[in-house]
Amino acid sequence: MRVVTDRLPHTLRSDALDNRERILDAARALFSADGLDVPMREVARRAGVGPATLYRHFPTKQALVADASADQLQACRAIVDEGCADPDPWRGLCMVIEKICELHALDRGFTEAFLSAYPGVTDVAAGREYTVQEVAELARRAKEAGRLRSDFVLDDLILVLMANKGIHAASAATQVKASRRFSGLVIQAFEACPRHAPLPPAARLASAPPQGLSR
Amino acid sequence: MRVVTDRLPHTLRSDALDNRERILDAARALFSADGLDVPMREVARRAGVGPATLYRHFPTKQALVADASADQLQACRAIVDEGCADPDPWRGLCMVIEKICELHALDRGFTEAFLSAYPGVTDVAAGREYTVQEVAELARRAKEAGRLRSDFVLDDLILVLMANKGIHAASAATQVKASRRFSGLVIQAFEACPRHAPLPPAARLASAPPQGLSR
DNA sequence: ACCCAGACGGACGGGGGCGTCCGTTACCGT
DNA sequence: ACGGTAACGGACGCCCCCGTCCGTCTGGGT
Structure with missing residues (x-):
């Protein structure tokens, strides 16, 4: 584990910033149309960058999803x-x-x-x-x-x-x-309506299973 | 309409019949719980047979799904x-x-x-x-x-x-x-109810029609 | 103009699913 | 009991995805 993870320059180089934007654009387009079950490689291809660049900007898929959403x-x-x-x-x-x-x-x-x-x-x-x-x-x-x-x-x-x-x-x-x-x-x-019969009991639906992020 | 595809022995050997049943049982259990996105291998494993046996009985996944359903x-x-x-x-x-x-x-x-x-x-x-x-x-x-x-x-x-x-x-x-x-x-x-306002127009969702013409 | 850290991406090894081949096993009819 | 053959399953080669390493390039500060 790295100890001193801080000290990063908070200003990205211009080309890096550009790539970051193109990755997010690609991710938004692909996720929007096909869901989250899209290979990271596909996002990289669409953005016109290499896989390493994608992973450098977004180490995990969750990070990419979060920013793209x-x-x-x-x-x-x-x-x-x-x-x-x-x-x-x-x-x-x-x-x-x-x-x-x-x-x-x-x-x-x-x-x-x-x-x-x-x-x-x-x-x-x-x-x-x-x-x-x-x-x-x-x-x-x-x-x-x-x-x-x-x-x-x-x-x-x-x-x-x-x-x-x-x-x-x-x-x-x-x-x-x-x-x-x-x-x-x-x-x-x-809508409240006198003709309506009572409903079956509600179910606890905390969350859905994590689908599509496994790749 | 079946033509003269019958040349093969319509009687399976006892072990083959047994395997077929175990494959279907496994498929039903897995499909039911996890959906159709289950590896064929997984079905074979669960049924206790080799992959080749699975593919012999059900050449395509569709065939397996059809029979299991x-x-x-x-x-x-x-x-x-x-x-x-x-x-x-x-x-x-x-x-x-x-x-x-x-x-x-x-x-x-x-x-x-x-x-x-x-x-x-x-x-x-x-x-x-x-x-x-x-x-x-x-x-x-x-x-x-x-x-x-x-x-x-x-x-x-x-x-x-x-x-x-x-x-x-x-x-x-x-x-x-x-x-x-x-x-x-x-x-x-x-349910018909005088208080109900008209609904937005319906959408065509039928996904079946264009089938069975070619091929 | 120079320099070098920051950024890039091709390439690699690992893992898993796919469909098939082929040597071995065991069912079944004689 | 025995032989022929249907049936079995381990193993193979293929492809796609994963996350990372490392040699190369370039932006931007001096």
Whole structure:
């Protein structure tokens, strides 16, 4: 083990910075389209760099995933914040569900990172926690307003996101269309309605199995 | 349509028959728990046979998947037939959705085969077509009875099954629990209800049609 | 212009899955 | 009991991915 790991120059050389950006661009594109199950080599090839350069910038796949997912994570937080800011909590909640489902439909890799809670992708895991907690408050208010069914639990949100992840289509356009239809259905199921029978008990869904990061 | 492929002895030797059964048992167990992404070697190991024996009995993975899924496929047909036999089409439809979701929750490999996650398993694909067509008739009757929302389309069923596939949990028990909660939600979303707003347009998800023309 | 640390990438050894070949085993009919 | 052959499985060569080493190159400070 190295002892003195600090003392690194915090300024990268221009070519190194350039490569770093191209690697992240490549990773974003590939992860988004194909999920996290992409060989590191493939990312390097697409970025036009050698494997060693890739590993120098991102020693582990988790590090790469975390940095490549930063934008989407930010988008996620923005959606949730916007939903919470809506004076009508039910409308805000619906918007959050729709938008997040759509976001996930457009970025398979981010979806996997978001739902996996893989040790090492701590940034994403923390982002998910933030999202979930914010939505918890939003849901509380929506229940209070009598619009969200009283037997809704937070795990239902995870359930919906996992389910949304299962939806696959040939084209991105179809994917989004299907995802929209799905979130529409789910929202109507969540809406408080006297005709609705009680639901089966909810299940504890802490996290999904770490899939795709093993390579 | 089989031509005159029969020249070989249709009677396997006793040890061969025994191995075939053990291979299928191993495949069923592994596919069910871990999905179809299991190395052929792993199936062979579990069955206690060499790789060559496995490949002799099942030249391709599709062949193995098809035979290993036969039971579940039969169960699927039985569920659908039972649902169609119910004098109350809405109750029959609900039962079909619940039971099939549960079946899929308990067998990940079959789910993947059923949803054509694995191309070329024609038997299973045909079974799915049968299922879907039977449910189509059931749905028609449920709409006629005014219990199923009029804007339900068959692709919604595929959508639900794909979504159900996305749900993963640590234990089989939790998995089934989550799946039940999920099917409960979607059933309520499907139920005709004056308070329900119209849904976003459905997406074409059928992934079967262009098959069997060439080759 | 010079220099050298920081950055690059080709190449290497290891591991695992794939599908097949071929020498050996043992089932089954006579 | 015996022979022929169906059936077996260890072993092979192939390919892809992994993470690292090391010789080469170049950016940017003097």
